[in-house]
Amino acid sequence: MTRLSKLGKTVLAIYLVQAIVLTTLECLVVYFHVSFVNNYALDETGQGISESDLIYHAIFILAQAFQLIICVDALFNRNTIQLVALAILNFITLSYAGVQTYQHIILEDQGTKDATWSPVDPNRFRSSDDAKIFFEGRMRPLEYIIIGIVVACSVVLGILTRYLVIEFGWKNYQTYSGDPSVRKAFVEITLLMTLIKMNIFFVGTYAIQLIPSEKLGYSKTMTETICVFVVGTIAFIIAWVGTAKEQKYCLLSVIGILILSVAYFLYRIVDVNMHAHRIPDPYLYTRRFLTLFLAVVFCLTLATIVNMGICIRNLMNGLYVLTVYGHDGSGDLDYDDLSTPKTNREKRQSQVAAAREHNRRLIYTNANKPPSVY
DSSP, X not given: OOOOOHXXXXXXHHHHHHHHHHHHHHHHHHHHHHHHHTTEEOOHHHHHHHHHHHHHHHHHHHHHHHHHHHXXXXXXXXXXXXXXXXXXXXXXXXXXXXXXXXHHHHIIIIITTTOEEOOSSTTTOSSHHHHHHHHHHHHXXXXXXXXXXXXXXXXXXXXXXXXXXXXXXXXXXXXXXXOHHXXXXXXXXXXXXXXXXXXXXXXXXXXHHTTTHHHHTSOSSSHHHHHHHHHHHHHHHHHHHHHHTTOHHHXXXXXXXXXXXXXXXXXXXXXXXXXXXXXXXXXXXXXXXHHHHHHHHHHHHHHHHHHHHHHHHHHHTTOOOHHHHOTTSOOOOOTTOOSOOOSHHHHHHHHHHHHHHHHHHHHHHHHHSOOOOO
């Protein structure tokens, strides 16, 4: 791990404050949402819309926690690619906040359209319209404030990330500058690790969105939800372990599953959008969210497959990085191990250890050299 500079601490502080403020505001929106819906006896479709709306609020809150965790990991491990991905994710969050506001409007107009007015406190609101005006007046400003905060933070973090990438890039260059092929392999494997982390989040949140499938008419069972969550989780855990440990056979075992998942996500994008002009339309209230997540997961999975293939090729050529240098470039290498290296990884460790020992001796010699007399 590395100590944070003032710039790194500033970026971390912004992500922390953003997470706390947005989570607080989102919880207030959820409170008003639940208070509003409790005044109606919803039919099954209305319950499905309300349930999916709560799920989207939960995903937004989870996104703040995920961004904070990814930020801490990227800063302390000097992962420049992950920092860039995090800045992009913040802009995706902005799109999400906009779609979420639109989703709320649908709930207020369509979710309660055929619902029976059944107020919790009959003396508080005279009619359904009074309740709608009251809660809209409280939820809508909060939603616009959330969008404004995300816009401001995205711009500031985008600028600061650029300077942080330069700062970390120089330190990484000093660590891996001895061999251009190693530097290239380092970039490729850190990109793969970042893609896997993003995939885990987006696949998990997509699976959560399928929970109200039966109520909204996506499908008659929860089989798809369970399969997506279980298979996706197992596949990406294996991929993560294979990448962190640089085990090429682990990565080879996962790449086939990922290729099949690309076909599944492409099918789902088409399926979700081909019902747009049909009656009844099961995706009428959730199409925008599902399409957004499916498109992001499709692109991420495709990029993961390509990058995983490149990393497997590097490992087969003996280019081990993380298990030789360590995740932050300061791996513990045994300089006194005189045994003959057997594997490509051990050979690479031996070469790096020898180079570091040579540099140590050179520094020691120069430090103890008597001054020149002119």
